[in-house]
Amino acid sequence: MRHHPSYRAFLAHRLSGIALALFLPVHLLVLGLAVETAALDGFLDWAAQPMVKAAEAILVVLLALHMFGGLRLLAIELLPWSDRQKDWIGWAAAAALAVGAGFVLRSLA
Amino acid sequence: MTGTLRVEIWRGAEDGRFEAFEVPTQPNQTVLDLVTYVQRKLDPSLAYRFACRVGVCGSCAMTVNGTPRWTCRTLVRKVAADGRVRVAPLRNLPVIKDLATEMAPFFDKGQEARGRFIPSDPSAKAVATIPPEDPKRKEADGGIECIGCAVCYAACDVVAWRPEYLGPAALNRAWTLVNDARDGDATGHLQAVAEDAGCHACHAHQSCAEHCPVGLNPARSIAGLKRLVILAALRGQL
Amino acid sequence: MKRLELWLYIAQRGSALVLAPLVLLHLAVILYAVSGGLSAGEILGRTRASLVWPATYGLFVVAAAIHAAIGLRVVVGEWTSWRGRSLDVAMFGFGLLLLLLGLRAVRFIA
Ligand code: SF4
Ligand code: SF4
Ligand code: FES
Numbered sequence: 001m002r003h004h005p006s007y008r009a010f011l012a013h014r015l016s017g018i019a020l021a022l023f024l025p026v027h028l029l030v031l032g033l034a035v036e037t038a039a040l041d042g043f044l045d046w047a048a049q050p051m052v053k054a055a056e057a058i059l060v061v062l063l064a065l066h067m068f069g070g071l072r073l074l075a076i077e078l079l080p081w082s083d084r085q086k087d088w089i090g091w092a093a094a095a096a097l098a099v100g101a102g103f104v105l106r107s108l109a
Numbered sequence: 110m111t112g113t114l115r116v117e118i119w120r121g122a123e124d125g126r127f128e129a130f131e132v133p134t135q136p137n138q139t140v141l142d143l144v145t146y147v148q149r150k151l152d153p154s155l156a157y158r159f160a161c162r163v164g165v166c167g168s169c170a171m172t173v174n175g176t177p178r179w180t181c182r183t184l185v186r187k188v189a190a191d192g193r194v195r196v197a198p199l200r201n202l203p204v205i206k207d208l209a210t211e212m213a214p215f216f217d218k219g220q221e222a223r224g225r226f227i228p229s230d231p232s233a234k235a236v237a238t239i240p241p242e243d244p245k246r247k248e249a250d251g252g253i254e255c256i257g258c259a260v261c262y263a264a265c266d267v268v269a270w271r272p273e274y275l276g277p278a279a280l281n282r283a284w285t286l287v288n289d290a291r292d293g294d295a296t297g298h299l300q301a302v303a304e305d306a307g308c309h310a311c312h313a314h315q316s317c318a319e320h321c322p323v324g325l326n327p328a329r330s331i332a333g334l335k336r337l338v339i340l341a342a343l344r345g346q347l
Numbered sequence: 348m349k350r351l352e353l354w355l356y357i358a359q360r361g362s363a364l365v366l367a368p369l370v371l372l373h374l375a376v377i378l379y380a381v382s383g384g385l386s387a388g389e390i391l392g393r394t395r396a397s398l399v400w401p402a403t404y405g406l407f408v409v410a411a412a413i414h415a416a417i418g419l420r421v422v423v424g425e426w427t428s429w430r431g432r433s434l435d436v437a438m439f440g441f442g443l444l445l446l447l448l449g450l451r452a453v454r455f456i457a
Contacts, residue, residue, distance in 0.1 A: 001175065001176055001177070001264050001266075001316055001320070002266075002316070004315070004316070004319045006313070006314050006315040006316075006319075006328075007314045007315070007316055007319075009314070010312055010313070010314035014422060017415075017418050017419075017422070018419070018422060020415070021415040021418065021419045024411065024415055024445055025444060025445060025448055028408075028445065028448035028449045028451075028452050029448050031452045032448060032451045032452035032455070035452065035455035035456075060374065060377060063370060063373075063374065064370075064374060067366070067367060067370040067371065067374075070363050070366075070367065071367055073313060073363075074360065074363060074364065074367070076313050076332055077313065077332050077335050077336070077360065078336060078339075078360070081326075081329045081332055081333070099374055099378075102378055103377065103378060103381060106378050106381050106382040107381045107382060109382045267425070270425035270426065271424070271425055303350055303353050304350070304353075305350070305351065305352040305353075306352075307352070307353065309352060309353050309356035309357075310352065338353065339357055339360075342350070342353060342354070342357060343357070347350065347353075
Protein backbone atom coordinates (compact mmCIF):
# COMPACT_ATOMS: atom_id res chain seq x y z
CA MET A 1 0.00 0.00 0.00
CA ARG A 2 2.94 2.27 0.62
CA HIS A 3 5.11 1.04 -2.21
CA HIS A 4 4.67 3.77 -4.74
CA PRO A 5 6.65 6.92 -5.57
CA SER A 6 4.18 9.50 -4.24
CA TYR A 7 4.09 7.76 -0.87
CA ARG A 8 7.86 7.64 -0.67
CA ALA A 9 7.95 11.34 -1.54
CA PHE A 10 5.49 11.97 1.30
CA LEU A 11 7.67 10.01 3.74
CA ALA A 12 10.84 11.79 2.65
CA HIS A 13 9.10 15.13 3.10
CA ARG A 14 7.80 14.26 6.53
CA LEU A 15 11.03 12.74 7.87
CA SER A 16 13.18 15.59 6.56
CA GLY A 17 10.67 18.03 8.05
CA ILE A 18 10.88 16.39 11.47
CA ALA A 19 14.67 16.38 11.37
CA LEU A 20 14.78 20.05 10.37
CA ALA A 21 12.24 21.07 13.02
CA LEU A 22 14.30 19.36 15.73
CA PHE A 23 17.59 20.74 14.43
CA LEU A 24 16.34 24.30 14.06
CA PRO A 25 16.24 25.30 17.76
CA VAL A 26 19.75 23.90 18.26
CA HIS A 27 21.01 25.71 15.19
CA LEU A 28 19.53 29.03 16.27
CA LEU A 29 20.64 28.61 19.88
CA VAL A 30 24.24 27.78 18.99
CA LEU A 31 24.40 30.54 16.43
CA GLY A 32 22.94 33.09 18.81
CA LEU A 33 25.25 32.06 21.65
CA ALA A 34 28.28 32.07 19.39
CA VAL A 35 27.64 35.58 18.12
CA GLU A 36 26.64 36.88 21.52
CA THR A 37 29.83 35.72 23.22
CA ALA A 38 31.90 36.81 20.25
CA ALA A 39 32.84 33.16 19.93
CA LEU A 40 31.81 32.94 16.30
CA ASP A 41 35.36 32.30 15.17
CA GLY A 42 35.70 29.47 17.64
CA PHE A 43 32.36 28.18 16.43
CA LEU A 44 33.46 28.34 12.82
CA ASP A 45 36.61 26.43 13.75
CA TRP A 46 34.51 23.83 15.46
CA ALA A 47 32.24 23.66 12.45
CA ALA A 48 35.24 23.00 10.22
CA GLN A 49 35.82 19.55 11.72
CA PRO A 50 35.10 16.67 9.32
CA MET A 51 32.35 15.05 11.44
CA VAL A 52 30.58 18.35 11.86
CA LYS A 53 30.96 19.04 8.15
CA ALA A 54 29.44 15.65 7.31
CA ALA A 55 26.48 16.29 9.59
CA GLU A 56 26.06 19.70 8.00
CA ALA A 57 26.11 18.16 4.53
CA ILE A 58 23.27 15.85 5.54
CA LEU A 59 21.28 18.77 6.92
CA VAL A 60 21.86 20.74 3.76
CA VAL A 61 20.53 17.82 1.71
CA LEU A 62 17.51 17.48 4.01
CA LEU A 63 16.80 21.19 3.72
CA ALA A 64 17.07 21.09 -0.07
CA LEU A 65 14.94 17.93 -0.21
CA HIS A 66 12.25 19.47 1.97
CA MET A 67 12.24 22.65 -0.09
CA PHE A 68 12.16 21.04 -3.55
CA GLY A 69 9.66 18.40 -2.41
CA GLY A 70 7.62 21.18 -0.86
CA LEU A 71 7.60 23.10 -4.14
CA ARG A 72 6.18 20.00 -5.77
CA LEU A 73 3.46 19.80 -3.12
CA LEU A 74 2.61 23.47 -3.55
CA ALA A 75 2.35 22.92 -7.29
CA ILE A 76 0.04 19.93 -6.76
CA GLU A 77 -2.18 21.84 -4.39
CA LEU A 78 -2.19 25.31 -5.88
CA LEU A 79 -1.85 24.77 -9.64
CA PRO A 80 -4.15 22.82 -11.95
CA TRP A 81 -3.49 19.09 -11.75
CA SER A 82 -0.71 17.68 -13.88
CA ASP A 83 0.20 14.04 -14.20
CA ARG A 84 3.76 15.27 -14.61
CA GLN A 85 3.98 15.75 -10.83
CA LYS A 86 5.19 12.15 -10.64
CA ASP A 87 8.29 13.13 -12.61
CA TRP A 88 8.85 16.10 -10.32
CA ILE A 89 9.63 13.66 -7.49
CA GLY A 90 12.74 12.55 -9.34
CA TRP A 91 13.72 16.13 -10.16
CA ALA A 92 13.29 17.24 -6.54
CA ALA A 93 15.47 14.39 -5.27
CA ALA A 94 18.10 15.03 -7.93
CA ALA A 95 18.20 18.75 -7.16
CA ALA A 96 18.61 18.05 -3.43
CA LEU A 97 21.49 15.67 -4.11
CA ALA A 98 23.09 18.20 -6.43
CA VAL A 99 22.98 20.82 -3.68
CA GLY A 100 24.53 18.31 -1.28
CA ALA A 101 27.25 17.48 -3.78
CA GLY A 102 27.88 21.18 -4.28
CA PHE A 103 28.24 21.64 -0.54
CA VAL A 104 30.75 18.80 -0.22
CA LEU A 105 32.78 20.00 -3.22
CA ARG A 106 32.84 23.60 -2.02
CA SER A 107 33.84 22.65 1.51
CA LEU A 108 36.74 20.59 0.16
CA ALA A 109 37.86 23.40 -2.11
CA MET B 110 -4.20 -26.13 -14.51
CA THR B 111 -5.42 -28.17 -11.58
CA GLY B 112 -4.23 -28.36 -8.04
CA THR B 113 -5.03 -26.58 -4.84
CA LEU B 114 -4.16 -23.27 -3.35
CA ARG B 115 -3.73 -22.41 0.30
CA VAL B 116 -6.10 -19.60 1.13
CA GLU B 117 -5.93 -17.90 4.53
CA ILE B 118 -9.06 -16.09 5.54
CA TRP B 119 -9.70 -13.81 8.50
CA ARG B 120 -12.18 -15.27 10.98
CA GLY B 121 -13.83 -13.40 13.81
CA ALA B 122 -14.40 -9.71 14.40
CA GLU B 123 -11.70 -7.22 15.48
CA ASP B 124 -10.24 -10.04 17.55
CA GLY B 125 -9.71 -12.99 15.34
CA ARG B 126 -7.17 -15.01 13.44
CA PHE B 127 -6.47 -16.37 9.98
CA GLU B 128 -7.83 -19.79 9.08
CA ALA B 129 -6.30 -21.76 6.22
CA PHE B 130 -8.32 -23.57 3.54
CA GLU B 131 -7.26 -25.67 0.55
CA VAL B 132 -9.17 -24.53 -2.52
CA PRO B 133 -9.01 -26.21 -5.95
CA THR B 134 -7.58 -23.90 -8.57
CA GLN B 135 -9.26 -23.00 -11.85
CA PRO B 136 -8.16 -20.94 -14.80
CA ASN B 137 -9.16 -17.28 -14.55
CA GLN B 138 -10.26 -17.71 -10.98
CA THR B 139 -10.93 -14.54 -9.01
CA VAL B 140 -10.27 -13.95 -5.32
CA LEU B 141 -14.03 -13.73 -4.85
CA ASP B 142 -14.30 -17.20 -6.42
CA LEU B 143 -11.92 -18.55 -3.78
CA VAL B 144 -13.92 -17.02 -0.94
CA THR B 145 -17.19 -18.23 -2.47
CA TYR B 146 -15.81 -21.77 -2.78
CA VAL B 147 -14.84 -21.77 0.89
CA GLN B 148 -18.27 -20.55 1.94
CA ARG B 149 -20.21 -22.96 -0.29
CA LYS B 150 -18.09 -26.09 0.09
CA LEU B 151 -15.95 -25.86 3.19
CA ASP B 152 -17.49 -23.60 5.84
CA PRO B 153 -20.98 -22.14 5.36
CA SER B 154 -20.52 -19.91 8.40
CA LEU B 155 -18.03 -17.69 6.57
CA ALA B 156 -19.37 -14.12 6.26
CA TYR B 157 -18.50 -11.91 3.28
CA ARG B 158 -20.21 -9.53 0.86
CA PHE B 159 -20.72 -9.39 -2.86
CA ALA B 160 -23.52 -8.70 -5.29
CA CYS B 161 -22.77 -8.06 -8.96
CA ARG B 162 -19.54 -10.07 -9.43
CA VAL B 163 -18.64 -7.84 -12.38
CA GLY B 164 -17.13 -4.76 -10.81
CA VAL B 165 -20.19 -2.53 -10.66
CA CYS B 166 -21.70 -2.62 -7.21
CA GLY B 167 -18.60 -2.03 -5.10
CA SER B 168 -19.56 -4.44 -2.33
CA CYS B 169 -16.82 -7.09 -2.60
CA ALA B 170 -13.75 -5.10 -1.50
CA MET B 171 -11.35 -6.91 0.83
CA THR B 172 -7.69 -6.86 1.74
CA VAL B 173 -5.82 -9.32 -0.45
CA ASN B 174 -2.23 -10.05 0.58
CA GLY B 175 -2.14 -6.70 2.36
CA THR B 176 -3.62 -4.62 -0.44
CA PRO B 177 -7.23 -3.41 -0.67
CA ARG B 178 -8.89 -4.69 -3.85
CA TRP B 179 -12.24 -5.43 -5.49
CA THR B 180 -12.14 -9.20 -5.21
CA CYS B 181 -14.57 -9.98 -8.03
CA ARG B 182 -12.21 -8.45 -10.58
CA THR B 183 -8.94 -9.56 -9.03
CA LEU B 184 -7.48 -12.63 -10.73
CA VAL B 185 -5.83 -15.08 -8.37
CA ARG B 186 -2.86 -15.54 -10.65
CA LYS B 187 -2.18 -11.81 -10.49
CA VAL B 188 -1.89 -11.75 -6.69
CA ALA B 189 -0.80 -15.27 -5.70
CA ALA B 190 2.71 -15.06 -7.04
CA ASP B 191 4.10 -17.18 -4.23
CA GLY B 192 1.19 -19.62 -4.21
CA ARG B 193 -0.43 -18.06 -1.19
CA VAL B 194 -3.46 -15.85 -0.80
CA ARG B 195 -4.40 -14.13 2.41
CA VAL B 196 -7.79 -12.45 2.52
CA ALA B 197 -8.71 -10.01 5.29
CA PRO B 198 -11.50 -7.47 5.78
CA LEU B 199 -11.00 -3.91 4.54
CA ARG B 200 -8.79 -1.70 6.67
CA ASN B 201 -10.03 1.45 8.47
CA LEU B 202 -13.53 0.07 9.06
CA PRO B 203 -14.93 -1.90 12.01
CA VAL B 204 -15.12 -5.64 11.33
CA ILE B 205 -18.54 -7.20 11.85
CA LYS B 206 -17.58 -10.79 11.14
CA ASP B 207 -14.91 -12.46 9.03
CA LEU B 208 -14.66 -10.50 5.77
CA ALA B 209 -17.70 -8.28 6.31
CA THR B 210 -16.98 -4.75 7.56
CA GLU B 211 -19.33 -2.14 8.94
CA MET B 212 -19.63 0.30 6.05
CA ALA B 213 -21.72 2.90 7.87
CA PRO B 214 -18.80 5.21 8.84
CA PHE B 215 -17.73 5.29 5.19
CA PHE B 216 -21.16 6.19 3.84
CA ASP B 217 -21.89 8.56 6.73
CA LYS B 218 -18.83 10.56 5.73
CA GLY B 219 -20.27 10.89 2.25
CA GLN B 220 -23.18 12.72 3.84
CA GLU B 221 -20.93 14.66 6.18
CA ALA B 222 -19.03 15.93 3.14
CA ARG B 223 -22.44 17.00 1.80
CA GLY B 224 -21.95 14.56 -1.03
CA ARG B 225 -25.49 14.81 -2.29
CA PHE B 226 -26.91 16.66 -5.25
CA ILE B 227 -28.70 19.91 -4.36
CA PRO B 228 -30.69 20.93 -7.45
CA SER B 229 -30.43 24.60 -8.32
CA ASP B 230 -33.92 24.41 -9.81
CA PRO B 231 -35.94 21.55 -8.32
CA SER B 232 -38.85 22.24 -10.67
CA ALA B 233 -36.75 22.07 -13.84
CA LYS B 234 -38.53 20.04 -16.52
CA ALA B 235 -35.96 20.12 -19.30
CA VAL B 236 -32.73 18.18 -19.20
CA ALA B 237 -29.84 20.54 -18.54
CA THR B 238 -27.43 20.86 -21.44
CA ILE B 239 -23.80 20.63 -20.39
CA PRO B 240 -21.34 20.57 -23.29
CA PRO B 241 -18.84 17.70 -23.00
CA GLU B 242 -15.96 20.11 -23.56
CA ASP B 243 -16.96 22.35 -20.66
CA PRO B 244 -13.91 22.40 -18.30
CA LYS B 245 -15.99 21.88 -15.16
CA ARG B 246 -17.84 19.06 -16.86
CA LYS B 247 -14.49 17.44 -17.61
CA GLU B 248 -13.40 17.77 -13.99
CA ALA B 249 -16.63 16.19 -12.80
CA ASP B 250 -16.32 13.44 -15.41
CA GLY B 251 -12.94 12.48 -13.99
CA GLY B 252 -14.48 11.57 -10.65
CA ILE B 253 -18.01 10.53 -11.43
CA GLU B 254 -17.65 6.76 -11.91
CA CYS B 255 -17.07 5.97 -8.23
CA ILE B 256 -18.67 2.65 -7.25
CA GLY B 257 -18.42 3.34 -3.51
CA CYS B 258 -16.23 0.32 -2.80
CA ALA B 259 -14.12 2.03 -0.06
CA VAL B 260 -10.88 0.62 -1.46
CA CYS B 261 -9.38 4.13 -1.45
CA TYR B 262 -10.67 4.69 2.08
CA ALA B 263 -8.90 1.52 3.21
CA ALA B 264 -5.70 2.50 1.40
CA CYS B 265 -5.58 6.00 2.92
CA ASP B 266 -3.14 6.37 5.82
CA VAL B 267 -4.64 9.66 6.90
CA VAL B 268 -7.93 7.87 7.60
CA ALA B 269 -5.94 5.39 9.70
CA TRP B 270 -4.07 8.12 11.59
CA ARG B 271 -6.93 10.60 11.92
CA PRO B 272 -10.12 8.53 11.97
CA GLU B 273 -12.46 11.49 11.64
CA TYR B 274 -10.94 12.48 8.26
CA LEU B 275 -13.64 12.48 5.58
CA GLY B 276 -11.53 10.38 3.23
CA PRO B 277 -10.93 10.22 -0.51
CA ALA B 278 -14.28 8.90 -1.75
CA ALA B 279 -16.45 11.41 0.12
CA LEU B 280 -14.25 14.33 -0.96
CA ASN B 281 -14.11 13.08 -4.54
CA ARG B 282 -17.90 13.01 -4.57
CA ALA B 283 -18.07 16.57 -3.23
CA TRP B 284 -15.71 17.66 -6.01
CA THR B 285 -17.99 16.24 -8.72
CA LEU B 286 -20.91 18.21 -7.25
CA VAL B 287 -18.96 21.46 -6.98
CA ASN B 288 -18.33 21.08 -10.71
CA ASP B 289 -21.91 20.14 -11.55
CA ALA B 290 -23.64 23.04 -13.34
CA ARG B 291 -27.03 21.77 -12.12
CA ASP B 292 -26.03 21.80 -8.47
CA GLY B 293 -27.18 24.90 -6.62
CA ASP B 294 -25.11 24.80 -3.47
CA ALA B 295 -21.40 25.02 -4.28
CA THR B 296 -20.78 27.06 -1.12
CA GLY B 297 -22.54 24.47 1.01
CA HIS B 298 -20.35 21.71 -0.41
CA LEU B 299 -17.21 23.78 0.20
CA GLN B 300 -18.26 24.59 3.75
CA ALA B 301 -18.70 20.89 4.46
CA VAL B 302 -15.26 19.92 3.17
CA ALA B 303 -13.59 22.87 4.96
CA GLU B 304 -14.54 21.52 8.39
CA ASP B 305 -11.76 20.33 10.70
CA ALA B 306 -11.56 16.81 9.22
CA GLY B 307 -11.90 18.08 5.66
CA CYS B 308 -9.88 18.22 2.46
CA HIS B 309 -6.86 20.06 3.93
CA ALA B 310 -6.03 16.98 6.05
CA CYS B 311 -5.04 15.10 2.88
CA HIS B 312 -1.29 14.75 2.30
CA ALA B 313 -1.56 14.17 -1.44
CA HIS B 314 0.35 10.90 -1.22
CA GLN B 315 -2.09 9.33 -3.64
CA SER B 316 -2.48 5.85 -2.23
CA CYS B 317 -6.16 6.36 -3.06
CA ALA B 318 -5.43 6.87 -6.75
CA GLU B 319 -2.95 3.98 -6.79
CA HIS B 320 -5.60 1.56 -5.55
CA CYS B 321 -8.92 2.79 -6.95
CA PRO B 322 -10.08 -0.18 -9.04
CA VAL B 323 -11.91 1.99 -11.57
CA GLY B 324 -8.91 4.25 -12.03
CA LEU B 325 -10.26 7.41 -10.42
CA ASN B 326 -7.89 9.91 -8.86
CA PRO B 327 -9.44 11.23 -5.63
CA ALA B 328 -6.16 13.00 -4.80
CA ARG B 329 -6.66 15.16 -7.85
CA SER B 330 -10.23 15.98 -6.83
CA ILE B 331 -9.07 16.82 -3.32
CA ALA B 332 -6.36 19.13 -4.68
CA GLY B 333 -9.11 20.91 -6.61
CA LEU B 334 -11.20 21.25 -3.44
CA LYS B 335 -8.20 22.63 -1.55
CA ARG B 336 -7.79 25.40 -4.11
CA LEU B 337 -11.46 26.37 -3.99
CA VAL B 338 -11.58 26.19 -0.19
CA ILE B 339 -8.45 28.35 0.23
CA LEU B 340 -9.85 30.96 -2.15
CA ALA B 341 -13.27 30.94 -0.49
CA ALA B 342 -11.72 31.21 2.98
CA LEU B 343 -9.47 34.11 2.00
CA ARG B 344 -12.42 35.89 0.42
CA GLY B 345 -14.50 35.33 3.53
CA GLN B 346 -17.10 33.28 1.65
CA LEU B 347 -17.15 30.24 3.90
CA MET C 348 -11.66 29.22 16.58
CA LYS C 349 -13.93 28.17 13.76
CA ARG C 350 -12.19 26.09 11.10
CA LEU C 351 -8.93 26.20 13.04
CA GLU C 352 -7.49 23.31 11.01
CA LEU C 353 -8.20 25.05 7.71
CA TRP C 354 -6.59 28.30 8.82
CA LEU C 355 -3.54 26.46 10.14
CA TYR C 356 -3.32 24.69 6.79
CA ILE C 357 -3.47 28.02 4.95
CA ALA C 358 -0.80 29.49 7.26
CA GLN C 359 1.31 26.39 6.63
CA ARG C 360 1.14 26.72 2.85
CA GLY C 361 1.46 30.51 2.99
CA SER C 362 4.61 30.28 5.09
CA ALA C 363 5.92 27.62 2.68
CA LEU C 364 5.50 30.06 -0.20
CA VAL C 365 7.53 32.65 1.73
CA LEU C 366 10.13 30.09 2.78
CA ALA C 367 10.86 28.57 -0.62
CA PRO C 368 12.84 31.52 -2.07
CA LEU C 369 14.44 32.24 1.32
CA VAL C 370 15.68 28.66 1.65
CA LEU C 371 17.06 28.92 -1.87
CA LEU C 372 18.91 32.07 -0.82
CA HIS C 373 20.09 30.44 2.40
CA LEU C 374 21.43 27.44 0.48
CA ALA C 375 23.29 29.84 -1.80
CA VAL C 376 24.75 31.65 1.22
CA ILE C 377 25.81 28.33 2.75
CA LEU C 378 27.46 27.19 -0.46
CA TYR C 379 29.16 30.57 -0.77
CA ALA C 380 30.36 30.76 2.83
CA VAL C 381 31.49 27.16 3.21
CA SER C 382 34.46 27.44 0.93
CA GLY C 383 37.44 29.54 1.87
CA GLY C 384 36.51 29.53 5.56
CA LEU C 385 35.04 32.96 6.17
CA SER C 386 36.02 34.52 9.47
CA ALA C 387 33.45 35.99 11.82
CA GLY C 388 34.66 39.46 11.03
CA GLU C 389 34.17 38.93 7.32
CA ILE C 390 30.66 37.55 7.72
CA LEU C 391 29.54 40.29 10.07
CA GLY C 392 31.30 42.91 7.98
CA ARG C 393 29.20 41.95 5.02
CA THR C 394 25.86 41.49 6.75
CA ARG C 395 26.14 44.69 8.74
CA ALA C 396 26.65 46.70 5.60
CA SER C 397 22.94 46.96 4.97
CA LEU C 398 19.55 46.35 6.46
CA VAL C 399 18.66 43.86 3.74
CA TRP C 400 20.30 40.90 5.47
CA PRO C 401 18.75 41.24 8.91
CA ALA C 402 15.36 42.02 7.35
CA THR C 403 15.55 38.99 5.08
CA TYR C 404 16.70 36.65 7.81
CA GLY C 405 14.16 38.12 10.21
CA LEU C 406 11.40 37.21 7.76
CA PHE C 407 13.01 33.79 7.36
CA VAL C 408 12.84 33.20 11.11
CA VAL C 409 9.20 34.28 11.38
CA ALA C 410 8.10 32.07 8.47
CA ALA C 411 10.15 29.10 9.67
CA ALA C 412 8.73 29.34 13.20
CA ILE C 413 5.16 29.30 11.85
CA HIS C 414 5.87 26.53 9.35
CA ALA C 415 7.74 24.23 11.75
CA ALA C 416 5.26 24.57 14.60
CA ILE C 417 2.22 23.82 12.44
CA GLY C 418 3.98 20.99 10.64
CA LEU C 419 5.16 19.34 13.83
CA ARG C 420 1.67 19.61 15.30
CA VAL C 421 0.26 17.65 12.35
CA VAL C 422 2.96 14.98 12.57
CA VAL C 423 2.57 14.51 16.32
CA GLY C 424 -1.22 14.40 15.98
CA GLU C 425 -1.03 11.69 13.34
CA TRP C 426 1.87 9.58 14.57
CA THR C 427 1.36 9.68 18.33
CA SER C 428 -1.69 9.67 20.56
CA TRP C 429 -0.97 13.21 21.76
CA ARG C 430 -3.73 15.54 20.58
CA GLY C 431 -5.96 18.36 21.72
CA ARG C 432 -5.42 21.49 23.72
CA SER C 433 -2.17 20.44 25.41
CA LEU C 434 -0.56 19.65 22.05
CA ASP C 435 -1.76 22.99 20.63
CA VAL C 436 -0.25 24.87 23.56
CA ALA C 437 3.02 22.93 23.35
CA MET C 438 3.37 23.57 19.63
CA PHE C 439 2.54 27.24 20.09
CA GLY C 440 5.33 27.31 22.64
CA PHE C 441 7.67 25.56 20.21
CA GLY C 442 6.95 28.17 17.54
CA LEU C 443 7.49 30.97 20.04
CA LEU C 444 10.79 29.44 21.13
CA LEU C 445 11.98 29.27 17.51
CA LEU C 446 10.92 32.87 17.02
CA LEU C 447 12.82 34.15 20.07
CA LEU C 448 15.95 32.11 19.42
CA GLY C 449 15.90 33.12 15.78
CA LEU C 450 15.34 36.82 16.35
CA ARG C 451 18.09 36.81 18.96
CA ALA C 452 20.51 35.32 16.44
CA VAL C 453 19.39 37.74 13.73
CA ARG C 454 19.79 40.75 16.04
CA PHE C 455 23.54 40.33 15.95
CA ILE C 456 23.89 40.61 12.22
CA ALA C 457 21.98 43.90 12.26
S1 SF4 D 1 -3.92 11.47 -1.36
FE1 SF4 D 1 -5.17 12.16 0.36
S2 SF4 D 1 -7.04 10.97 0.23
FE2 SF4 D 1 -5.54 9.95 -1.10
S3 SF4 D 1 -4.63 8.39 0.18
FE3 SF4 D 1 -3.34 10.22 0.42
S4 SF4 D 1 -4.20 11.35 2.17
FE4 SF4 D 1 -5.70 9.80 1.55
S1 SF4 E 1 -12.98 6.43 -5.56
FE1 SF4 E 1 -12.45 4.44 -6.44
S2 SF4 E 1 -11.67 3.28 -4.71
FE2 SF4 E 1 -12.74 5.00 -3.86
S3 SF4 E 1 -14.80 4.26 -3.42
FE3 SF4 E 1 -14.83 5.20 -5.45
S4 SF4 E 1 -14.44 3.54 -6.87
FE4 SF4 E 1 -13.86 2.79 -4.84
S1 FES F 1 -19.22 -7.89 -6.47
FE1 FES F 1 -19.87 -6.01 -7.31
S2 FES F 1 -18.01 -4.93 -7.56
FE2 FES F 1 -17.32 -6.91 -6.91
